[in-house]
């Protein structure tokens with residue numbers, strides 16, 4: 001790969017694991033020449049490599065199996081939610097974290113094992129809660145007092161006892177972007193620890209709520225192991241408090257998702273094996289100290305499973321050289337298919353899929369096509385000299401790209417194709433103009 005350093009483990013790669021360059025100098029993913037995929041499916045095009053997704057999921061499975069066999073890995077559906085990826089996750093024995101009726105509906109339609117579905121969110125509607133109760137999903141993760149009331153009321157009306165987790169705000173600061181931090185005290189998610197007794201009194205007085213465990217999610221794109229270890233400890237301390245004061249021994253703790261990945265060569269992700277070892281070692285030690293039975297350890301990775309599996313391919317259109325300044329290369333997508341750069345200044349790496357061996361590089365800025373000055377995908381990147389028709393390919397776009405995409409400027413959403421060593425297959429069709437106006441009156 002020109003200009004891209006390979007780092008220690010596969011998760012640290014910036015691109016899908018079976019990426020190569022063929023003798024035409026084209027980018028190849030799992031045996032598929034990207035220029036040929038574009039001929040078949042058009043641009044902008046999301047490409048998801050099934051092998052990379054499975055490889056990353058297996059890294060978690062193997063690490064947890066090795067260090068602590070009592071675990072459940074929930075794929076965080078919000079990172080890339082569609083029927084096909086849910087089916088693959090389900091077939092691998094992963095559970096699923098959903099955060100909306102839409103994600104839950106998609107999971108049900110994908111035939112997901114309902115018992116392995118955990119429902120999150122800080123403002124679930126009553127309809128969504130009823131849908132979850134009706135379908136007997138695994139757990140509802142209760143976020144706040146209003147929801148506690150709704151859960152009690154709806155479980156009673158359905159004449160059911162529902163299994164819940166309580167989401168706590170552990171007060172852990174981690175080094176990530178302001179908008180993707182969630183575990184610090186000033187966050188919209190979860191109960192402050194000081195309210196735990198009030199929550200517990202409501203739960204012990206309820207005939208319809210069965211508390212199975214505690215949850216926390218400290219943030220996303222995290223490159224340190226310590227905050228995860230700290231959250232294990234904080235959750236176990238609360239389990240002990242609950243055992244001592246309410247005589248309830250909780251059987252699971254869920255430490256959320258959030259492990260970071262490489263978007264550029266500057267990023268240095270943690271090893272999944274070391275993360276699993278550190279969290280489970282502390283879990284076992286702390287349980288011993290506190291006299292607790294070691295609970296099931298649940299985690300909810302999204303980005304670290306699907307982001308490195310995805311790339312987005314764009315076609316270059318106009319090129320503008322600002323005299324003595326910047327050269328803007330405009331592509332046929334941008335903030336509508338990838339809102340992360342404009343939302344939280346996310347950085348990415350790109351190559352030109354049809355000029356992989358080109359040695360003559362220049363510094364350019366890749367601009368999106370949408371009517372916002374801030375719609376810049378990558379500022380100041382070294383690329384081979386490009387001309388219109390060239391195929392810019394941005395790496396690590398599998399997570400929070402399609403799932404955060406919009407129809408801004410009434411642009412149809414891009415197609416998504418799944419590739420593996422055997423074939424390529426559309427898993428989400430490109431939207432048409434008629435799709436866009438289909439709900440207009």
Ligand SMILES: Cc1ncc(COP(=O)(O)O)c(C=O)c1O
Pocket residue numbers: 076079097120182217219220221256257258259300301302303304399
């Ligand atoms: C509760 C919860 N779990 C899991 C995740 C997944 O995080 P990531 O994709 O960074 O692994 C998120 C992300 O926002 C989350 O809010």
